Amino acid sequence: MGWPEAPETSNTLGWSELRHGQLIEVLDSDLIVSRGVVDDFTSDRQVVWLRLSYGTGRQVFHQRDGWQLRAVRGTP
Template sequence: MARKKINNAAEAPLRPVEPAPHWSSLREGDRVSVRLSTGFETGGRVSAVTPDRTVVWVDLDGGRGRTLLHCSDGVEILPA
C-alpha cells in the first residue's frame, strides 16, 4: 500500500499530546530555561499555565517578548 503524501498541516492526522511530567509542577512566576529543538536556549519567567498543563506562556529574558509554548512544539521548559 502506498503512503499518501501530506501537503499541509490540515491533512495531518491528529495525535494525542501529553505534557512532559515536570510541566505539572510549573507555576506562574517560576524561573525557567526554554530549550527549542533547534538548539536555541534562553531563560524566562512563566506568566501563565493552562489547567491541563499543555500550554505555558513564558516572558523571555532580554526583552524577547512573551511566547506561548504547547507541549507538542518539541520544546523543553525546565526549572532554572
C-alpha cells in the same frame, strides 16, 4: 570587579510542575532556545506563556511540540 554569577540550572522540569513566576529555560534536543518567567499556562499545563528574559516580549510554547523545560534558580 568580577562577573555576575550565572543562574544555576536544575534537571528537566515536568510540565505539570510549572508555577507562575518561575524562571525556566525551554530546550530543544538539550539546546536552550528560550529563557523567561512563567507568565501563565492552561489548566492542563499543555501550553505555557513565558515573559522572556531581557525584555524581549512574551512567547507561547505547546507541550505537544516536544519542548523540554528546565527550572533555573536565580534572578530572571
